[in-house]
Amino acid sequence: MSFPAHIxxxxxxxxxxxxxxxxxxxPIPEKGLYLSQLTELLIERHSQSSLNTxxxxxxSSQWSIDAEMVDDEDLTKxxxxxxxxxxxxxxxxxx
Amino acid sequence: xxxxxxxxEGVVELSEAVCSISYALxxxxxxIKRVSDDRFGAIATFIGTTRNSxxxxxxxxxxxQAYTKLALKTMTQIIVxxxxxxxxxxxxxxxxxxxxxxxxxxxxxxxxxxxxxEAFRTCEFILEEVKRKAQIWKREYxxxxxxxxAEWKSNV
Numbered sequence: 001m002s003f004p005a006h007i008x009x010x011x012x013x014x015x016x017x018x019x020x021x022x023x024x025x026x027p028i029p030e031k032g033l034y035l036s037q038l039t040e041l042l043i044e045r046h047s048q049s050s051l052n053t054x055x056x057x058x059x060s061s062q063w064s065i066d067a068e069m070v071d072d073e074d075l076t077k078x079x080x081x082x083x084x085x086x087x088x089x090x091x092x093x094x095x
Numbered sequence: 096x097x098x099x100x101x102x103x104e105g106v107v108e109l110s111e112a113v114c115s116i117s118y119a120l121x122x123x124x125x126x127i128k129r130v131s132d133d134r135f136g137a138i139a140t141f142i143g144t145t146r147n148s149x150x151x152x153x154x155x156x157x158x159x160q161a162y163t164k165l166a167l168k169t170m171t172q173i174i175v176x177x178x179x180x181x182x183x184x185x186x187x188x189x190x191x192x193x194x195x196x197x198x199x200x201x202x203x204x205x206x207x208x209x210x211x212x213e214a215f216r217t218c219e220f221i222l223e224e225v226k227r228k229a230q231i232w233k234r235e236y237x238x239x240x241x242x243x244x245a246e247w248k249s250n251v
Contacts (some may be wrong), residue, residue, distance in 0.1 A: 012099050012160050013232035013247040022099035064230075067165040087101075087162055087230075091249035094159070094166070094190060094231025095143055095202050095222055 003027035005082035009042065015061065015088045018053050019046060028080050035063055036075035038086065062089040102160040102192055107167045112186040114170035116163050116231075118193045120203050130185045130207035139214035141222050143202040145195050153238040158245075159192045159201060162230040166190075173224040181217050184208040188221055190231055201233075226250050 006025050016022045026045065033041070039058045046054060063070045064087045070078055080086070106115040113129065121129075127138055145157045170188055177184070186206045195201045202225070206218040225231075227250065236245045 010099060010101055010162065012102070012162055012230075013234070016099060017096070017234075017247065020096065022097065023101075064162070064165055067162075067168060069165070087165070089162070089165075089230055090232065090247065091251045092226075092228065092230060093233040093248040093250045094161070094229040095226035095250070 003029055005030045005080075007080055007082070007084045007086050009038075010085065010087040012088065013090045013093075015054075015057050015090055018050065018057060028082075030082065031079065033080045034076055035065070035070060035078040035080060035086070038063070038080065057090060058088065060091060063087065064089055098160055098192075099162075101162050101164065103163050104192075105163040105167050107171050109171060109174060111184070112174045112188070114167055114174065114188045116161050116166060116190050116192055118191065120189050120191055120200055123203065123205075126187050126189070126203055126205045129187050130205045132185060132207060134183075134209065135185070135207040135214075136209055137211040137214035138205060138207045139211070139218040140206075141202070141204045141218050142200045143222075144200050145197050147197045149235060149237070152240075154197060155236045155238050156197065157195045157201065158234040158236070159190070159195060160232050160234075161190070161192050163192075166230040169229050170225065173221055173228070176224065177217050177220050180220065181208060181213040184213060184217050186217070186221065188225065190225070190229070192231075 104117045189203045208214045233248045
């Protein structure tokens, strides 16, 4: 089955160091995939990486869509759509 | 590994504030000039620099990345929030990305306001909010450790 829609996932900091990439195009179904389900999808895509580390990082991260933060309690309500830019926001350390 | 394509330089100019992310910082003197105005009697500045140690380990350098377009949005909102407490101030907030060596500055905040109380308070408020929320990450490299093992820090 090929997915007709794609999102761009951006990785920074620990997420990008663990995966060895800074971004990727992820195929998604046109409808019915919610942000809360993205962690599992990404873990499946990267099953050759150190999974425990990746899962820990994704579980401790927040998410943004098209450069707007998504509240943790809204993850199950946000449906992923073609063209979205989704970023994994690990705990920050600026300043 | 190359830094993320979204970790780039960027500037947001608001009315009475400028927020920027860049590989090099302006001089403190030019930053002070930018916030100065005859209606202000106080200018508070904060400069964050790279310390040479962390928990007994010798730090050789720091590296910063940002999700720049979101970090700048966040910094903009922080300025807006600061104005809820203190309407009258002018500010410059600059954060570096890339490698920052020991003793070098990574962030500069300058706030000018009529009186010293608001200048100090607003400068501190902006700093603490940037540390809490801005989508910027710091990686710390230690002497004697392989660079690939360097950890990304968390402010939490």
